[in-house]
Amino acid sequence: MDRMRMNRRELLQMGAAGSAVLAAGRAASEPRAGAGGTRMRLGLVSYNVARDWDLETLLKQCRAAGLTAVEFRTTHAHGVEPSLTAGLRARVRQLCADAGILQTSLGTVCEFHSPDPAVVRRNVETCREFVLLARDIGARGVKVRPNGLPAEVPPEKTIAQIGSALKECGQFAADHGVEIWVEVHGSGTAQPACMRAILDSCGHPSVGITWNSNPTDVENGSVRRAFELLGPFIRCCHVNELWSGYPYRELFGLLDASGYDRFALCEVGTPIRAEDGTPFLRCYHELFRELAGTPAEPPPAAVAAPAPQVRRAPGARMRLSLAAYSFRDYLTGKSEPRMDLPEFIDRAAAMDLDGVELTSYYFPDPVTPEHLAGLKLRCHLQGLDITGTPVRNTFTFPAGPERDREVAHVVRWIGIAADLGSPAIRIFAGDAQKGQTLEEAQRCCADSIRACLPHAARRGVILALENHGGIVAEADSLLKIVREVGSPWCGINLDTGNFHTDDPYGDIARCAPLAVTVQVKTEIQRRGGMKEQADLARIVRILRDSGYRGYVTLEYEAAENPLEAVPRHLKALRGLLSGG
Template sequence: MSISRRAFGGVAAATAGLAITSPTRAETAPAPKVRNRIAVSTYSFWRFKDDSKLSIEECIDQAARMGFDGVEILHIQMESEDPGYLQRLKQQAFINGLDLCGLSTHQGFVSPDEAVRQKNIDHTIHTIELAYALGIPTMRVNTGRWGTSGDFDELMANRGVEPRLPGYTDDDGFAWVIDAFEKIMPTAEKCGVTLGLENHWGLGLTPEGVLRIVDAVDSPWLRCTLDTGNFLEDPYDRLEKMAPETVFVQAKTYHGGGLWYSLELDYPRIAAMLRRHDYRGYVSLEFEGEEDWRTAIPKSLAELRAAFG
């Protein structure tokens, strides 16, 4: 039987309470400061730029050379899904001393067409199984969006806001997304892959939208991926609303100017906020600037190490 997220949290709290009843000398000592491990998304090298389409293998080698702790794989950047290819990636990361710590995927459930939603459900289940084969413990997922923007450039010009499909409401969209994730949860639980719903346009444009879905599904296998660069206004209060449910952080930098926009993000402030919420997981760099990745990614790593490490 599946356990709800709230029940899971209650069990964890009760277990922690038992530990507190008989503290040892070590347990009463001040807790050490958390050092978050720093990963890099393969997107940081690729960025959908025609002159920068590195293979996953090249990204792993570069991440090791630069001194990262892990690699987050962008699914659509993968050149194959054959079992042999997956295992070679896993071995390459292992030999380089890196974790494959995340899989970043795309799906969209905001559609009145049940067949479209089912296609995206099937795709998400398939990518969970890929994450399992790669030994990856968490996978970024999206709500999807209404699709009424002409293209992504238009969406960005409108600060991520787009009109609803005529004749439908946000409540309709949330119902579709919640129903889809409820159908996906058994596979996530079976494979041991924690899904992180990202603040990533569509119904995930606000922390309230993300948390509405996470709370409704109420499974420990659906939590939050926190993207520092996807709240374009007043980011800090919004990031903090999601922090208690966050299992993975994607940290944007924009050296050379952003591909679509730039934000001046205060990473020491963000790191302090996450420490208040006892976040101990990975921080994965998503470099999204125009500067050459060879110089921008090492600078970004130094920035994140200074804030989080």
């Protein structure tokens, strides 16, 4: 697999690997530490994640994941509909109370844009029925929507018609202690300016909006202009795929600055099986906390933090590991014999190794808890430590959706590494983005790493930044970023074959004191030169002189067949590490 991006299945796997915050027992209503935290809390719309869950299951899953509110969307398996008897309405209210879940709203499909007055009247009457249901079960709002502007009707006429219907529904709702929340929805009507015109036409204080996180909100990568039009009317906020590229961090900041203290409701459009609900929602909750509670830019004090120093006991102590990447063509099926990670572990055990490095590229999709447990058991029974978990990422994006996506990817693998018992994940910096200076790219990389640090520290996983081309092709830039991050949870993954400089061995020696993991290559390549055999004895001396204590992992990339070459190079390294 070339790259694991954040889709629904991957988010589920991140949740299955465990949520750092929830595992630490933090309450769902507790704001994250950060620049003021956030007063928003996360809830769930049954559309469409929980479409097929009955009421008890829905409430149980929300409680287990730390969510504190639910919007019951009509026609779903929960069965919360106007057809409920008074006794059943009381039961819904009691079940929610017992679960500690607020029944914040009812999601209807009441629409008021039709050119047929009879259709509009039926929808108004249906809305009134939902208002009474909301009153009886203790819900605060009833969500309605427009669904477009009919082509055959002047837009201003439809806008006035929708506004009039909303005003009637709003007055009925106010009489019963309920609000009407009109969803920003539909072709044309989802445009912020059109929705503002509808609200102005309505003019009733009990009518507000459900912000729907639509692409039409975004202008030049920002939702600020749409928020300026609609912000004062927001009574609820639907959030979709947090990893989608929508500027959620900006939206949450604007909501927080406006004093919004209601709910953001997860509305992901793909149904989830009930047995997968808790891990999915836990993961989603963790990503929400990251986006809603962490400042996009670090405070100046963090930038000026002192350089981390790895404080080791006197004397070097090194053990031998093998990277799964060494057998990449077998693990991806390009060469025979085909291999999976369990087979790789068994081969490594036969080579008298101390540990294995399990590269993320070769995990199945989806990564299940059962698969992780199986790998962990296999390594233990074979007498092998899991010494690291390399991942792919790009950390040079400025603050915004692309950075959020990359941070979410790394946070996901922090959780997986922690469940495996892996002490570190290897991360990349990446290339400078178009128009970026090296200094800007370095700063973006340091900021992205900082965004991952709370998760890494809570799960006990070190972030190991590799000298892997791009902005960290040379030692000075790599050292600058790690020192700027200034955390003991961030160090260097020292790849001895990746400095293509005038003095690769000198650069290895400069970086070795901050190394938390080491990958040894059998070749080096000086600037402008050809590949040559690496002086493994010299590399081991450099590591020993630096006082390195940890695993030395062979990551074989040379042309010779690895099935033949790897055992030979491991034998040489074993002799050098033992002092031979």
